[in-house]
Amino acid sequence: MTEHAERLARLAQGWDEAADGYEAYYVPRFAPWVATAVRALTHGPLPEGPVLVPCCGTFPELDALSEHLPGRETVGIDLSAGMVRRARERAARHRQAAVVQGDASTLDPRWSGTCAAVVSVFGLQQLPEPDLAIRSWAAALCPGGRLSVVFWPDITEVDGPFALLADVLRARVPAGDSSWERRLLPASSAQGLVIERDEHLSYPMSHPDATTFFDAHTRSGPLRALAVARGEAFVNQLREEFLRRAPAGEWHHQPRARHIVARR
Numbered sequence: 001m002t003e004h005a006e007r008l009a010r011l012a013q014g015w016d017e018a019a020d021g022y023e024a025y026y027v028p029r030f031a032p033w034v035a036t037a038v039r040a041l042t043h044g045p046l047p048e049g050p051v052l053v054p055c056c057g058t059f060p061e062l063d064a065l066s067e068h069l070p071g072r073e074t075v076g077i078d079l080s081a082g083m084v085r086r087a088r089e090r091a092a093r094h095r096q097a098a099v100v101q102g103d104a105s106t107l108d109p110r111w112s113g114t115c116a117a118v119v120s121v122f123g124l125q126q127l128p129e130p131d132l133a134i135r136s137w138a139a140a141l142c143p144g145g146r147l148s149v150v151f152w153p154d155i156t157e158v159d160g161p162f163a164l165l166a167d168v169l170r171a172r173v174p175a176g177d178s179s180w181e182r183r184l185l186p187a188s189s190a191q192g193l194v195i196e197r198d199e200h201l202s203y204p205m206s207h208p209d210a211t212t213f214f215d216a217h218t219r220s221g222p223l224r225a226l227a228v229a230r231g232e233a234f235v236n237q238l239r240e241e242f243l244r245r246a247p248a249g250e251w252h253h254q255p256r257a258r259h260i261v262a263r264r
């Protein structure tokens with residue numbers, strides 16, 4: 001297996017294990033970002049054609065899409081079999097919705113120039129080369145088609161559970177390269193897209209306490225893959241330091257995501 005394939009397999013396994021808990025813990029907390037990403041597609045007419053949802057997870061985008069764009073063919077794509085199983089349960093309640101299991105970094109060429117929209121929430125930052133992925137998503141749009149992508153940038157807050165966890169992690173795991181963030185707009189423009197919005201979206205989020213947040217993040221969230229790869233002793237160390245430095249009681253914060261909207 002190549003290094004790239006191994007990385008994808010580890011990520012998929014992490015999300016397989018996280019899927020049920022993710023739906024319960026994160027889907028309600030991420031709902032405002034999902035709603036804004038979908039609403040951005042409806043500011044102005046959309047051409048005919050399907051809507052693609054790369055990195056759909058359990059597919060929370062679908063509820064908002066079917067409300068705002070009823071009857072539109074909608075296709076979710078996700079790497080994780082566990083997420084796809086959940087997404088298909090949701091899709092079964094909607095007409096004209098389907099879910100494909102696969103790597104959304106490079107879309108199948110059959111979508112090229114055919115889609116009315118591509119909307120994706122909190123998946124882009126996990127891809128190996130996000131700027132190349134956004135290029136592929138842009139290429140799927142037909143003339144007049146719209147892209148709406150929400151993702152977590154390198155810095156989401158200065159204070160709060162995301163910031164503390166990043167700080168605790170940094171002593172043990174080298175920082176990833178975040179230079180791709182600067183390449184997203186040039187990559188989209190190179191595909192003929194006109195950028196309509198590039199904004200930060202902050203919404204309030206709360207957690208019953210630091211322990212609940214840490215356990216959700218490492219069992220049902222984005223740190224599941226790392227937890228599986230590094231094992232229990234590593235997670236326990238991380239947990240101990242995180243809880244020692246975290247405030248007591250309910251934890252409220254307002255993390256900041258980045259939202260890019262563009263039109264072909």
Ligand SMILES: C[S@@+](CC[C@H](N)C(=O)[O-])C[C@H]1O[C@@H](n2cnc3c(N)ncnc32)[C@H](O)[C@@H]1O
Nearest residue numbers: 015055056057078079080083103104121122123
């Ligand atoms: C944080 S979840 C977001 C799910 C959903 N969009 C939401 O807003 O709740 C990220 C998802 O990206 C998926 N993912 C990560 N890398 C992927 C890839 N290369 N191709 C497709 N999906 C991927 C994961 O399996 C996971 O379901």
